[in-house]
Amino acid sequence: MKGFAGVFTRELLIIKKRFLKMLISFSITPLLYLIAFGWGLGQRMTVEGVPYITFLIPGLIAMGSMTRSFAISSEINIARFYWRIFEEFQAAPVSDLAIAVGEVLGGILRGFLATAIICLFALLFRVRLHVNCVFLLAVLANAFTFSSLALITSMIVRSHADQSMLNNFVITPMAFLCGTVFSLKALPGWAHILIAWLPLSPATRAIRAAALGRPMPWGALVTVFCFGIVFFILGTYTIRSAKA
Amino acid sequence: MIRMENLTKRYGKNTALNNLTLHVKEGEFFGYLGPNGAGKTTTVKILTSLVKPTAGTATIGGHDITRSSLAAKKLIGVVPQAINLDMELTAWENLLIHGLLYRMKRGAIRAEARKWAAFVGLSGALDKPVNTFSGGMKRRLTIARALLHGPRVLFMDEPTVGLDASGRRDLWGLLKRINREGATIFLTTHYIEEAEALCDRVGILDRGRLIALDTPAALIASAGKIVVDVFEGDTLTSRFFPDRASAGAFAATVQGSATIRNANLEDVFVKLTGRRVVP
Numbered sequence: 001m002k003g004f005a006g007v008f009t010r011e012l013l014i015i016k017k018r019f020l021k022m023l024i025s026f027s028i029t030p031l032l033y034l035i036a037f038g039w040g041l042g043q044r045m046t047v048e049g050v051p052y053i054t055f056l057i058p059g060l061i062a063m064g065s066m067t068r069s070f071a072i073s074s075e076i077n078i079a080r081f082y083w084r085i086f087e088e089f090q091a092a093p094v095s096d097l098a099i100a101v102g103e104v105l106g107g108i109l110r111g112f113l114a115t116a117i118i119c120l121f122a123l124l125f126r127v128r129l130h131v132n133c134v135f136l137l138a139v140l141a142n143a144f145t146f147s148s149l150a151l152i153t154s155m156i157v158r159s160h161a162d163q164s165m166l167n168n169f170v171i172t173p174m175a176f177l178c179g180t181v182f183s184l185k186a187l188p189g190w191a192h193i194l195i196a197w198l199p200l201s202p203a204t205r206a207i208r209a210a211a212l213g214r215p216m217p218w219g220a221l222v223t224v225f226c227f228g229i230v231f232f233i234l235g236t237y238t239i240r241s242a243k244a
Numbered sequence: 245m246i247r248m249e250n251l252t253k254r255y256g257k258n259t260a261l262n263n264l265t266l267h268v269k270e271g272e273f274f275g276y277l278g279p280n281g282a283g284k285t286t287t288v289k290i291l292t293s294l295v296k297p298t299a300g301t302a303t304i305g306g307h308d309i310t311r312s313s314l315a316a317k318k319l320i321g322v323v324p325q326a327i328n329l330d331m332e333l334t335a336w337e338n339l340l341i342h343g344l345l346y347r348m349k350r351g352a353i354r355a356e357a358r359k360w361a362a363f364v365g366l367s368g369a370l371d372k373p374v375n376t377f378s379g380g381m382k383r384r385l386t387i388a389r390a391l392l393h394g395p396r397v398l399f400m401d402e403p404t405v406g407l408d409a410s411g412r413r414d415l416w417g418l419l420k421r422i423n424r425e426g427a428t429i430f431l432t433t434h435y436i437e438e439a440e441a442l443c444d445r446v447g448i449l450d451r452g453r454l455i456a457l458d459t460p461a462a463l464i465a466s467a468g469k470i471v472v473d474v475f476e477g478d479t480l481t482s483r484f485f486p487d488r489a490s491a492g493a494f495a496a497t498v499q500g501s502a503t504i505r506n507a508n509l510e511d512v513f514v515k516l517t518g519r520r521v522v523p
Contacts, residue, residue: 001327006345010330013341017332084328091292093343 003094007102009169010085014075015109026114027121029058034121037181043065047183050212051236057122057129058208060178061115062142063135065207066200067110070171072103080154080242090105096239100151104232106145108140115139142203145228149199151235155242179204199227201236245268245428251300253286254450260286262452264300268430268445270396273423275443275460276432276507277509283452287324288401292322306503318346319391321427327382331375335366335385338374338430339392346393346485360388364418369441380411387418395436402439418443431509436510455516459503460509467512472512473503482514 011121015022038053047055048118080086123195124131157163178200179185184192202220209216246268253261261283268274276284289295289301293313293512307316336357343353361367364384371467374382383403396472400419404412412435419442423429433439439446440460448456448463456463468484472490476499484507485491494503 001349003345006341006343009344010341011331012338013333014330083331085330086324087294087328088342090294091317091320091322092342092348093314094345095314175354216422219359 002098003092004102004105006092006094007089007099008075008105011072011102011106011109013115015106020112022110023117026064026117028062029067030064030118030121033060033181034125036103038125041208048185053125054127054212055183055208056212057118057125057127057205060195061139061211062178062200062204062207063120063175063180064114064118065111065139065143066146066203067171067175069107069115069146070150070167071110072147072157073154073166074160075106076103076151076154076219077160081109081160092238096236099118099239100148100232100236103151104144104147108143108212115143120220122184128227129211130213132210135207135214136205138206138210138221138224141224141228142200145224145231147198148228148231148235152231152238155235155238159190174198174200179208227228245272246274246302246304246430248287249300250303251287251290251302252298252300253283253290253295255383259288259452261297263348264345264452266447266453266454266457270428271426272301273419273429273442273444274431275439275446276447276449277434277436277439277513278432279434281451283402283448284314284449286452288322288399288430292320293317294397295481300325300407302444318393319396321395321398323383323386323390323398323400325405325432327379327386328456329374329382329385329389332373334371334373335361335388336370338368338385339389341523342389342392348393356392356394357388360391360501361393363421364388378412379406380408380414380441383411383415384418387415387422387484391422391427395427397430398422400431402432404433404435412438421473428432436508440509446509448509448516449511450517456512462513463509464507467507467515469507471505471507471511472498473505475501475503482511484511 005234033056040055041052047132058199072210153166157166174228177195178198184195184201187195202223206221206224248264248266251261251264254261264287273523276287278284286295290297291304291309293309294312304316305319309316314318327499340353340359343356357370361370364387366381366388369377375383377385404415407415416438419429431442443460445458446460446463468486470485470488472483472491472495473486474481474483483494485494488504491504495504
Protein backbone atom coordinates (compact mmCIF):
# COMPACT_ATOMS: atom_id res chain seq x y z
CA MET A 1 0.00 0.00 0.00
CA LYS A 2 2.94 2.35 0.74
CA GLY A 3 3.54 2.94 -2.96
CA PHE A 4 0.40 5.12 -3.09
CA ALA A 5 2.63 7.97 -1.87
CA GLY A 6 4.32 8.10 -5.30
CA VAL A 7 1.01 8.29 -7.16
CA PHE A 8 -0.47 10.85 -4.76
CA THR A 9 2.72 12.95 -4.72
CA ARG A 10 2.48 13.22 -8.50
CA GLU A 11 -1.09 14.51 -8.13
CA LEU A 12 0.05 17.02 -5.49
CA LEU A 13 2.92 18.26 -7.67
CA ILE A 14 0.63 18.64 -10.68
CA ILE A 15 -1.92 20.55 -8.58
CA LYS A 16 0.90 22.77 -7.24
CA LYS A 17 2.11 23.53 -10.78
CA ARG A 18 -1.36 24.36 -12.05
CA PHE A 19 -2.77 25.87 -8.85
CA LEU A 20 -3.59 29.32 -10.17
CA LYS A 21 -5.00 28.00 -13.45
CA MET A 22 -7.05 25.49 -11.49
CA LEU A 23 -8.44 28.14 -9.16
CA ILE A 24 -9.54 30.25 -12.11
CA SER A 25 -10.95 27.30 -14.02
CA PHE A 26 -12.77 25.90 -10.98
CA SER A 27 -14.29 29.36 -10.32
CA ILE A 28 -15.80 30.14 -13.72
CA THR A 29 -18.78 27.76 -13.80
CA PRO A 30 -20.06 28.36 -10.24
CA LEU A 31 -19.55 32.09 -10.64
CA LEU A 32 -21.62 32.15 -13.84
CA TYR A 33 -24.36 30.13 -12.15
CA LEU A 34 -24.38 32.43 -9.16
CA ILE A 35 -24.57 35.56 -11.28
CA ALA A 36 -27.15 34.23 -13.75
CA PHE A 37 -29.37 32.18 -11.46
CA GLY A 38 -28.37 33.43 -8.04
CA TRP A 39 -28.56 37.16 -8.64
CA GLY A 40 -30.92 36.95 -11.58
CA LEU A 41 -33.51 34.66 -10.02
CA GLY A 42 -32.31 34.08 -6.51
CA GLN A 43 -33.62 37.22 -4.93
CA ARG A 44 -37.16 36.84 -6.26
CA MET A 45 -38.00 33.20 -5.57
CA THR A 46 -37.74 30.63 -2.80
CA VAL A 47 -37.19 26.89 -3.19
CA GLU A 48 -37.80 24.37 -0.42
CA GLY A 49 -38.32 27.21 2.03
CA VAL A 50 -35.11 29.17 1.36
CA PRO A 51 -34.08 31.90 -1.15
CA TYR A 52 -33.05 30.30 -4.43
CA ILE A 53 -29.42 31.42 -4.09
CA THR A 54 -29.24 29.66 -0.71
CA PHE A 55 -30.73 26.55 -2.29
CA LEU A 56 -28.40 26.82 -5.28
CA ILE A 57 -25.02 27.09 -3.54
CA PRO A 58 -25.04 23.62 -1.90
CA GLY A 59 -26.17 22.24 -5.26
CA LEU A 60 -23.20 23.92 -6.91
CA ILE A 61 -20.95 22.37 -4.26
CA ALA A 62 -22.36 18.93 -5.09
CA MET A 63 -21.98 19.62 -8.81
CA GLY A 64 -18.50 21.16 -8.50
CA SER A 65 -17.05 18.51 -6.21
CA MET A 66 -18.47 15.84 -8.50
CA THR A 67 -17.18 17.27 -11.78
CA ARG A 68 -13.74 18.16 -10.41
CA SER A 69 -13.29 14.77 -8.74
CA PHE A 70 -14.46 13.03 -11.88
CA ALA A 71 -12.04 15.14 -13.94
CA ILE A 72 -9.17 12.88 -12.82
CA SER A 73 -10.60 10.48 -15.38
CA SER A 74 -9.36 12.75 -18.19
CA GLU A 75 -6.06 13.27 -16.37
CA ILE A 76 -5.47 9.52 -16.02
CA ASN A 77 -6.56 9.09 -19.62
CA ILE A 78 -3.95 11.58 -20.83
CA ALA A 79 -1.34 9.99 -18.52
CA ARG A 80 -2.24 6.58 -19.97
CA PHE A 81 -2.60 7.19 -23.68
CA TYR A 82 -0.64 10.37 -24.37
CA TRP A 83 2.21 10.73 -21.89
CA ARG A 84 2.26 7.02 -20.96
CA ILE A 85 3.07 8.02 -17.38
CA PHE A 86 0.63 5.43 -16.11
CA GLU A 87 3.02 2.73 -17.39
CA GLU A 88 5.58 4.02 -14.86
CA PHE A 89 3.07 3.24 -12.09
CA GLN A 90 2.23 -0.15 -13.56
CA ALA A 91 5.89 -1.14 -13.98
CA ALA A 92 6.70 -0.18 -10.37
CA PRO A 93 6.33 -2.61 -7.45
CA VAL A 94 3.09 -0.94 -6.44
CA SER A 95 -0.17 -2.81 -5.97
CA ASP A 96 -3.29 -1.92 -7.95
CA LEU A 97 -4.86 -0.92 -4.63
CA ALA A 98 -2.05 1.58 -3.96
CA ILE A 99 -2.47 3.09 -7.44
CA ALA A 100 -6.22 3.34 -6.86
CA VAL A 101 -5.75 5.01 -3.44
CA GLY A 102 -3.26 7.54 -4.86
CA GLU A 103 -5.44 8.48 -7.83
CA VAL A 104 -8.68 8.64 -5.83
CA LEU A 105 -7.04 10.82 -3.15
CA GLY A 106 -5.95 13.15 -5.96
CA GLY A 107 -9.56 13.33 -7.16
CA ILE A 108 -10.87 13.95 -3.65
CA LEU A 109 -8.40 16.81 -3.19
CA ARG A 110 -9.63 18.44 -6.41
CA GLY A 111 -13.22 18.01 -5.19
CA PHE A 112 -12.37 19.80 -1.93
CA LEU A 113 -10.60 22.60 -3.81
CA ALA A 114 -13.74 23.16 -5.88
CA THR A 115 -15.81 23.12 -2.68
CA ALA A 116 -13.54 25.67 -0.98
CA ILE A 117 -13.91 28.05 -3.93
CA ILE A 118 -17.71 27.83 -3.88
CA CYS A 119 -17.73 28.34 -0.10
CA LEU A 120 -15.76 31.56 -0.66
CA PHE A 121 -18.33 32.64 -3.25
CA ALA A 122 -21.06 31.92 -0.70
CA LEU A 123 -19.40 34.48 1.58
CA LEU A 124 -19.32 37.02 -1.26
CA PHE A 125 -22.99 36.41 -2.01
CA ARG A 126 -23.78 36.61 1.71
CA VAL A 127 -25.12 33.09 1.99
CA ARG A 128 -24.37 31.49 5.34
CA LEU A 129 -23.27 27.86 5.10
CA HIS A 130 -22.74 25.42 7.95
CA VAL A 131 -19.21 24.25 7.16
CA ASN A 132 -18.70 21.59 9.82
CA CYS A 133 -17.60 17.96 10.08
CA VAL A 134 -20.90 16.63 8.73
CA PHE A 135 -20.69 18.94 5.73
CA LEU A 136 -17.08 17.86 5.06
CA LEU A 137 -18.12 14.22 5.40
CA ALA A 138 -20.87 14.70 2.81
CA VAL A 139 -18.43 16.39 0.39
CA LEU A 140 -15.90 13.62 1.04
CA ALA A 141 -18.51 10.97 0.20
CA ASN A 142 -19.34 12.72 -3.06
CA ALA A 143 -15.72 13.31 -4.07
CA PHE A 144 -14.73 9.74 -3.13
CA THR A 145 -17.60 8.28 -5.15
CA PHE A 146 -16.89 10.26 -8.31
CA SER A 147 -13.09 9.88 -8.09
CA SER A 148 -13.64 6.13 -7.89
CA LEU A 149 -16.08 6.24 -10.81
CA ALA A 150 -13.47 8.26 -12.74
CA LEU A 151 -10.90 5.56 -12.07
CA ILE A 152 -13.20 2.93 -13.56
CA THR A 153 -13.99 4.96 -16.67
CA SER A 154 -10.35 5.94 -17.24
CA MET A 155 -9.35 2.27 -17.25
CA ILE A 156 -12.23 1.12 -19.45
CA VAL A 157 -12.11 3.75 -22.20
CA ARG A 158 -9.80 3.20 -25.14
CA SER A 159 -9.37 6.80 -26.32
CA HIS A 160 -9.89 10.47 -25.45
CA ALA A 161 -13.00 10.49 -27.67
CA ASP A 162 -14.60 7.74 -25.56
CA GLN A 163 -13.78 9.78 -22.47
CA SER A 164 -15.50 12.90 -23.86
CA MET A 165 -18.54 10.83 -24.80
CA LEU A 166 -18.81 9.51 -21.25
CA ASN A 167 -18.59 13.04 -19.89
CA ASN A 168 -21.31 14.22 -22.28
CA PHE A 169 -23.71 11.34 -21.76
CA VAL A 170 -23.21 10.53 -18.07
CA ILE A 171 -21.64 13.32 -16.07
CA THR A 172 -23.18 16.41 -17.66
CA PRO A 173 -26.80 15.11 -17.44
CA MET A 174 -26.19 14.00 -13.85
CA ALA A 175 -24.78 17.42 -12.95
CA PHE A 176 -28.02 19.08 -14.02
CA LEU A 177 -30.65 16.50 -13.13
CA CYS A 178 -29.79 15.40 -9.62
CA GLY A 179 -31.34 18.26 -7.69
CA THR A 180 -28.34 20.54 -7.93
CA VAL A 181 -30.04 23.57 -9.52
CA PHE A 182 -33.72 22.75 -9.01
CA SER A 183 -35.82 20.83 -6.53
CA LEU A 184 -36.53 17.23 -7.52
CA LYS A 185 -40.00 17.71 -6.04
CA ALA A 186 -40.86 19.63 -9.19
CA LEU A 187 -40.37 16.52 -11.32
CA PRO A 188 -43.05 13.94 -12.20
CA GLY A 189 -43.02 10.87 -9.94
CA TRP A 190 -41.38 8.49 -12.42
CA ALA A 191 -38.57 10.93 -13.15
CA HIS A 192 -38.07 11.53 -9.46
CA ILE A 193 -37.67 7.77 -8.84
CA LEU A 194 -35.33 7.37 -11.81
CA ILE A 195 -33.08 10.26 -10.83
CA ALA A 196 -33.03 9.23 -7.19
CA TRP A 197 -31.02 6.16 -8.27
CA LEU A 198 -28.16 8.27 -9.61
CA PRO A 199 -25.34 8.69 -7.05
CA LEU A 200 -25.31 12.48 -7.24
CA SER A 201 -28.94 12.71 -6.02
CA PRO A 202 -28.34 11.43 -2.45
CA ALA A 203 -25.01 13.32 -2.43
CA THR A 204 -26.81 16.58 -3.24
CA ARG A 205 -29.41 15.90 -0.53
CA ALA A 206 -26.71 15.20 2.05
CA ILE A 207 -24.54 18.19 1.11
CA ARG A 208 -27.53 20.56 1.02
CA ALA A 209 -28.86 19.36 4.38
CA ALA A 210 -25.42 19.75 5.99
CA ALA A 211 -24.70 23.13 4.39
CA LEU A 212 -28.07 24.58 5.39
CA GLY A 213 -27.92 23.17 8.93
CA ARG A 214 -30.88 20.84 8.41
CA PRO A 215 -31.11 17.32 9.89
CA MET A 216 -28.74 15.06 7.98
CA PRO A 217 -30.45 12.40 5.83
CA TRP A 218 -28.05 9.70 6.98
CA GLY A 219 -29.58 7.14 4.63
CA ALA A 220 -28.56 9.37 1.70
CA LEU A 221 -25.03 9.76 3.05
CA VAL A 222 -24.64 6.01 3.60
CA THR A 223 -25.97 5.41 0.07
CA VAL A 224 -23.30 7.71 -1.39
CA PHE A 225 -20.56 5.95 0.56
CA CYS A 226 -21.91 2.58 -0.61
CA PHE A 227 -21.74 3.79 -4.23
CA GLY A 228 -18.21 4.99 -3.51
CA ILE A 229 -17.05 1.69 -2.01
CA VAL A 230 -18.50 -0.33 -4.90
CA PHE A 231 -16.93 2.02 -7.47
CA PHE A 232 -13.59 1.94 -5.63
CA ILE A 233 -13.49 -1.87 -5.59
CA LEU A 234 -14.41 -1.99 -9.29
CA GLY A 235 -11.87 0.75 -10.04
CA THR A 236 -9.08 -1.19 -8.36
CA TYR A 237 -10.05 -4.28 -10.32
CA THR A 238 -10.14 -2.38 -13.63
CA ILE A 239 -6.50 -1.28 -13.16
CA ARG A 240 -5.54 -4.95 -13.41
CA SER A 241 -7.88 -5.63 -16.29
CA ALA A 242 -6.54 -2.59 -18.18
CA LYS A 243 -3.38 -4.59 -18.93
CA ALA A 244 -3.66 -5.98 -22.46
CA MET B 245 18.50 -13.81 -14.22
CA ILE B 246 15.72 -13.68 -16.85
CA ARG B 247 14.05 -16.95 -17.86
CA MET B 248 11.28 -17.19 -20.41
CA GLU B 249 9.71 -20.59 -21.08
CA ASN B 250 7.31 -21.06 -24.00
CA LEU B 251 6.16 -17.46 -23.68
CA THR B 252 3.28 -16.66 -26.03
CA LYS B 253 1.17 -13.56 -26.55
CA ARG B 254 -1.82 -13.42 -28.85
CA TYR B 255 -3.95 -10.37 -29.67
CA GLY B 256 -7.06 -11.95 -31.17
CA LYS B 257 -5.88 -13.96 -34.17
CA ASN B 258 -2.52 -12.19 -34.30
CA THR B 259 0.34 -13.95 -32.52
CA ALA B 260 2.78 -11.28 -31.35
CA LEU B 261 5.07 -13.71 -29.52
CA ASN B 262 5.24 -17.39 -30.36
CA ASN B 263 6.49 -19.96 -27.86
CA LEU B 264 9.58 -18.01 -26.83
CA THR B 265 12.14 -19.78 -24.65
CA LEU B 266 15.12 -17.66 -23.69
CA HIS B 267 17.47 -17.34 -20.73
CA VAL B 268 19.57 -14.26 -19.98
CA LYS B 269 22.47 -14.63 -17.55
CA GLU B 270 23.24 -12.29 -14.63
CA GLY B 271 25.51 -9.40 -15.68
CA GLU B 272 24.95 -10.11 -19.36
CA PHE B 273 24.40 -7.38 -21.96
CA PHE B 274 21.73 -9.04 -24.06
CA GLY B 275 20.59 -7.66 -27.39
CA TYR B 276 17.12 -8.40 -28.71
CA LEU B 277 17.14 -7.66 -32.39
CA GLY B 278 14.43 -7.60 -34.98
CA PRO B 279 12.39 -5.38 -37.28
CA ASN B 280 9.41 -3.36 -36.04
CA GLY B 281 6.49 -5.61 -35.24
CA ALA B 282 8.73 -8.60 -34.53
CA GLY B 283 7.53 -8.83 -30.91
CA LYS B 284 10.41 -7.09 -29.10
CA THR B 285 8.29 -4.53 -27.25
CA THR B 286 5.67 -7.18 -26.44
CA THR B 287 8.40 -9.25 -24.78
CA VAL B 288 9.57 -6.27 -22.71
CA LYS B 289 5.99 -5.36 -21.77
CA ILE B 290 5.37 -8.93 -20.58
CA LEU B 291 8.62 -9.01 -18.59
CA THR B 292 7.81 -5.66 -16.97
CA SER B 293 4.24 -6.77 -16.14
CA LEU B 294 2.57 -4.23 -18.41
CA VAL B 295 1.03 -6.98 -20.54
CA LYS B 296 -0.20 -10.42 -19.50
CA PRO B 297 1.15 -13.40 -21.45
CA THR B 298 -1.37 -15.68 -23.15
CA ALA B 299 0.71 -18.75 -22.29
CA GLY B 300 4.09 -19.71 -20.88
CA THR B 301 6.04 -18.45 -17.88
CA ALA B 302 8.75 -15.90 -17.18
CA THR B 303 10.84 -15.27 -14.10
CA ILE B 304 13.19 -12.48 -13.10
CA GLY B 305 15.71 -13.32 -10.40
CA GLY B 306 13.61 -16.42 -9.66
CA HIS B 307 10.36 -14.46 -9.19
CA ASP B 308 7.48 -15.35 -11.48
CA ILE B 309 6.34 -12.19 -13.27
CA THR B 310 2.65 -13.02 -12.93
CA ARG B 311 2.45 -14.77 -9.56
CA SER B 312 5.11 -12.68 -7.73
CA SER B 313 5.01 -9.61 -9.90
CA LEU B 314 5.79 -7.12 -7.09
CA ALA B 315 8.95 -9.04 -6.10
CA ALA B 316 10.00 -9.30 -9.76
CA LYS B 317 9.33 -5.59 -10.35
CA LYS B 318 11.59 -4.59 -7.45
CA LEU B 319 14.54 -6.06 -9.36
CA ILE B 320 13.97 -4.24 -12.64
CA GLY B 321 14.38 -0.81 -14.12
CA VAL B 322 12.62 0.13 -17.35
CA VAL B 323 13.61 2.57 -20.06
CA PRO B 324 10.56 2.49 -22.32
CA GLN B 325 10.55 3.16 -26.04
CA ALA B 326 8.29 6.20 -25.66
CA ILE B 327 9.64 8.76 -23.19
CA ASN B 328 7.12 8.70 -20.34
CA LEU B 329 8.34 11.56 -18.18
CA ASP B 330 6.06 14.13 -16.60
CA MET B 331 6.87 17.09 -18.83
CA GLU B 332 5.30 19.66 -16.49
CA LEU B 333 7.51 18.60 -13.60
CA THR B 334 11.22 19.08 -13.02
CA ALA B 335 13.78 16.30 -13.43
CA TRP B 336 14.06 16.08 -9.62
CA GLU B 337 10.27 15.79 -9.22
CA ASN B 338 10.20 12.98 -11.77
CA LEU B 339 12.91 11.16 -9.84
CA LEU B 340 11.16 11.83 -6.52
CA ILE B 341 7.93 10.21 -7.75
CA HIS B 342 9.87 7.21 -9.02
CA GLY B 343 11.71 6.82 -5.71
CA LEU B 344 8.45 6.99 -3.74
CA LEU B 345 6.92 4.36 -6.03
CA TYR B 346 9.85 2.12 -5.09
CA ARG B 347 9.33 2.98 -1.39
CA MET B 348 12.64 4.79 -0.99
CA LYS B 349 13.13 7.34 1.81
CA ARG B 350 13.34 10.98 0.71
CA GLY B 351 16.97 11.29 1.84
CA ALA B 352 17.94 8.21 -0.15
CA ILE B 353 16.03 9.49 -3.19
CA ARG B 354 17.90 12.79 -3.05
CA ALA B 355 21.29 11.08 -2.72
CA GLU B 356 20.59 8.59 -5.53
CA ALA B 357 19.09 11.30 -7.73
CA ARG B 358 22.30 13.36 -7.43
CA LYS B 359 24.45 10.29 -8.10
CA TRP B 360 22.59 9.13 -11.22
CA ALA B 361 22.03 12.64 -12.54
CA ALA B 362 25.81 13.09 -12.43
CA PHE B 363 26.27 9.68 -14.05
CA VAL B 364 24.09 10.62 -17.04
CA GLY B 365 25.40 14.19 -17.21
CA LEU B 366 22.34 16.01 -15.88
CA SER B 367 23.71 17.37 -12.60
CA GLY B 368 22.94 20.97 -13.44
CA ALA B 369 19.48 20.24 -14.79
CA LEU B 370 17.77 18.57 -11.84
CA ASP B 371 15.65 21.59 -10.99
CA LYS B 372 14.67 22.42 -14.56
CA PRO B 373 11.29 21.45 -16.04
CA VAL B 374 11.56 18.45 -18.33
CA ASN B 375 9.71 20.26 -21.12
CA THR B 376 12.82 22.44 -21.53
CA PHE B 377 15.05 19.37 -22.16
CA SER B 378 16.36 18.16 -25.52
CA GLY B 379 15.46 14.65 -26.72
CA GLY B 380 18.84 13.32 -25.59
CA MET B 381 18.47 14.86 -22.11
CA LYS B 382 15.00 13.35 -21.72
CA ARG B 383 16.37 9.95 -22.70
CA ARG B 384 19.23 10.28 -20.22
CA LEU B 385 16.76 11.26 -17.51
CA THR B 386 14.65 8.15 -18.18
CA ILE B 387 17.86 6.11 -17.75
CA ALA B 388 18.73 7.88 -14.47
CA ARG B 389 15.17 7.29 -13.29
CA ALA B 390 15.36 3.59 -14.20
CA LEU B 391 18.61 3.26 -12.21
CA LEU B 392 17.49 5.26 -9.17
CA HIS B 393 16.29 2.31 -7.07
CA GLY B 394 19.32 0.12 -7.87
CA PRO B 395 17.76 -2.46 -10.22
CA ARG B 396 19.61 -5.68 -11.02
CA VAL B 397 18.07 -5.85 -14.49
CA LEU B 398 17.62 -2.93 -16.84
CA PHE B 399 15.14 -3.27 -19.70
CA MET B 400 15.82 -0.80 -22.47
CA ASP B 401 13.32 -0.72 -25.30
CA GLU B 402 14.86 1.00 -28.34
CA PRO B 403 16.58 3.62 -26.16
CA THR B 404 18.43 5.31 -29.01
CA VAL B 405 15.43 5.89 -31.30
CA GLY B 406 15.19 9.58 -32.18
CA LEU B 407 18.76 10.40 -31.15
CA ASP B 408 21.32 11.77 -33.58
CA ALA B 409 24.53 9.81 -34.29
CA SER B 410 26.55 11.60 -31.63
CA GLY B 411 23.79 11.25 -29.00
CA ARG B 412 23.54 7.56 -29.83
CA ARG B 413 27.29 7.03 -29.37
CA ASP B 414 27.20 8.90 -26.03
CA LEU B 415 24.40 6.66 -24.89
CA TRP B 416 26.28 3.52 -25.94
CA GLY B 417 29.15 4.55 -23.63
CA LEU B 418 26.68 5.11 -20.82
CA LEU B 419 25.06 1.71 -21.30
CA LYS B 420 28.44 -0.03 -21.27
CA ARG B 421 29.30 1.71 -17.99
CA ILE B 422 25.97 0.65 -16.45
CA ASN B 423 26.65 -2.95 -17.50
CA ARG B 424 30.19 -2.78 -16.05
CA GLU B 425 28.66 -1.66 -12.72
CA GLY B 426 26.95 -5.07 -12.61
CA ALA B 427 23.47 -4.57 -14.07
CA THR B 428 22.07 -7.12 -16.48
CA ILE B 429 20.90 -5.27 -19.57
CA PHE B 430 18.13 -6.43 -21.89
CA LEU B 431 18.31 -4.12 -24.89
CA THR B 432 15.83 -4.21 -27.74
CA THR B 433 16.93 -2.54 -30.92
CA HIS B 434 16.57 -2.62 -34.66
CA TYR B 435 19.93 -0.91 -35.11
CA ILE B 436 22.31 -3.65 -36.19
CA GLU B 437 25.49 -1.76 -35.30
CA GLU B 438 24.13 -1.07 -31.82
CA ALA B 439 23.68 -4.77 -31.08
CA GLU B 440 27.11 -5.57 -32.53
CA ALA B 441 28.86 -2.85 -30.56
CA LEU B 442 27.25 -3.45 -27.18
CA CYS B 443 25.95 -6.94 -26.68
CA ASP B 444 27.52 -10.09 -25.28
CA ARG B 445 24.79 -12.17 -26.89
CA VAL B 446 22.08 -11.40 -29.38
CA GLY B 447 18.68 -12.97 -29.97
CA ILE B 448 17.10 -12.32 -33.35
CA LEU B 449 13.33 -12.19 -33.36
CA ASP B 450 11.15 -12.37 -36.45
CA ARG B 451 7.35 -12.43 -36.49
CA GLY B 452 7.23 -13.41 -32.82
CA ARG B 453 9.73 -16.27 -33.13
CA LEU B 454 13.33 -16.41 -31.92
CA ILE B 455 15.22 -17.44 -35.05
CA ALA B 456 18.82 -17.11 -33.84
CA LEU B 457 20.66 -16.80 -30.52
CA ASP B 458 24.41 -16.50 -29.99
CA THR B 459 27.27 -14.02 -29.64
CA PRO B 460 27.40 -11.44 -32.47
CA ALA B 461 30.68 -12.95 -33.73
CA ALA B 462 29.32 -16.51 -33.77
CA LEU B 463 26.13 -15.44 -35.53
CA ILE B 464 28.11 -13.58 -38.19
CA ALA B 465 30.46 -16.54 -38.64
CA SER B 466 27.48 -18.87 -39.03
CA ALA B 467 26.18 -16.77 -41.92
CA GLY B 468 29.57 -16.50 -43.64
CA LYS B 469 32.21 -13.95 -42.72
CA ILE B 470 32.41 -12.27 -46.12
CA VAL B 471 29.51 -10.96 -48.18
CA VAL B 472 29.34 -10.10 -51.87
CA ASP B 473 26.54 -7.66 -52.65
CA VAL B 474 25.53 -7.97 -56.29
CA PHE B 475 23.55 -5.17 -57.96
CA GLU B 476 21.51 -6.30 -60.96
CA GLY B 477 19.31 -3.42 -62.10
CA ASP B 478 17.33 -2.29 -59.05
CA THR B 479 17.84 -5.56 -57.21
CA LEU B 480 20.44 -6.19 -54.53
CA THR B 481 21.30 -9.79 -53.67
CA SER B 482 23.88 -10.93 -51.13
CA ARG B 483 26.03 -14.07 -51.29
CA PHE B 484 27.96 -15.37 -48.26
CA PHE B 485 31.48 -16.82 -48.25
CA PRO B 486 33.78 -18.20 -45.54
CA ASP B 487 36.82 -16.17 -46.77
CA ARG B 488 37.87 -13.30 -49.03
CA ALA B 489 39.47 -15.57 -51.63
CA SER B 490 36.26 -17.45 -52.46
CA ALA B 491 34.27 -14.19 -52.31
CA GLY B 492 36.74 -12.55 -54.76
CA ALA B 493 36.54 -15.51 -57.11
CA PHE B 494 32.76 -15.25 -57.17
CA ALA B 495 32.81 -11.45 -57.61
CA ALA B 496 35.03 -11.85 -60.67
CA THR B 497 32.29 -13.85 -62.41
CA VAL B 498 29.58 -11.25 -61.77
CA GLN B 499 28.31 -9.37 -64.88
CA GLY B 500 27.06 -6.23 -63.07
CA SER B 501 28.61 -4.43 -60.11
CA ALA B 502 29.63 -6.29 -56.97
CA THR B 503 30.89 -5.18 -53.54
CA ILE B 504 32.90 -7.34 -51.16
CA ARG B 505 32.58 -6.55 -47.45
CA ASN B 506 32.64 -8.10 -43.95
CA ALA B 507 29.34 -9.64 -42.86
CA ASN B 508 27.26 -8.08 -40.07
CA LEU B 509 24.22 -9.04 -38.03
CA GLU B 510 21.87 -7.69 -40.64
CA ASP B 511 23.30 -10.23 -43.07
CA VAL B 512 22.48 -12.94 -40.53
CA PHE B 513 18.91 -11.67 -40.48
CA VAL B 514 18.76 -11.53 -44.29
CA LYS B 515 20.12 -15.04 -44.60
CA LEU B 516 17.66 -16.43 -42.06
CA THR B 517 14.55 -14.63 -43.30
CA GLY B 518 15.25 -13.48 -46.83
CA ARG B 519 14.33 -9.93 -45.75
CA ARG B 520 16.20 -6.89 -44.47
CA VAL B 521 15.63 -5.31 -41.04
CA VAL B 522 13.28 -2.46 -41.83
CA PRO B 523 12.98 -0.04 -38.90
